[in-house]
Amino acid sequence: MGIQSLSLIICPVTETDYSIEAVKYASYIARSIKAKILLVHVVTIMNETMKKQAEKIFNTCGDLITFHGVEYETLILEDQGKPWRPIMTVIEQKNPDLVVIGTRGRRPWSKAVLGGPFFGGTAEKIAQNAKCTVILVRKGKSQ
Secondary structure (H helix, E strand, O other), X not given: OOHHHOOEEEEEOOOOHHHHXXXXXXXXXXXXXXXXXXXXXXXXXXXXXXXXXXXXXXXXHXXXXXXXXXXXXXXXXXXXXXXXXXXXXXXXXXXXXXXXXXXOOOOHHHHHHOOOOOOOOHHHHHHHHOOOEEEEEEOOOOO
């Protein structure tokens, strides 16, 4: 499958600058190949406060996406401790062509100290477990 045949990009988002960078990348890619983006946000408990926080994140990200003329949808998920798990469930169900996710990108030495590769972080767990291509985006790396 060539890059032109991609149709769905999943982009998990939080309130961090890392997510904004990932949304920028996803938007650039989606615009070039006319793909749709699914923004996914995980909350610890589904209540009005968390829904409003998610909507605020979606609005910020959505402004970036629509600026590039790209269609998008949003999805709020609930999990109490391991946000990568419900994100992986959505990835398995939706079967996207690509996942674009922001990461702090810990230094190699801290990964070694903290337990080896793919220790802990949501982005790393998704990269390790997703069957599709995953792009990890660090803050400040997009143009």
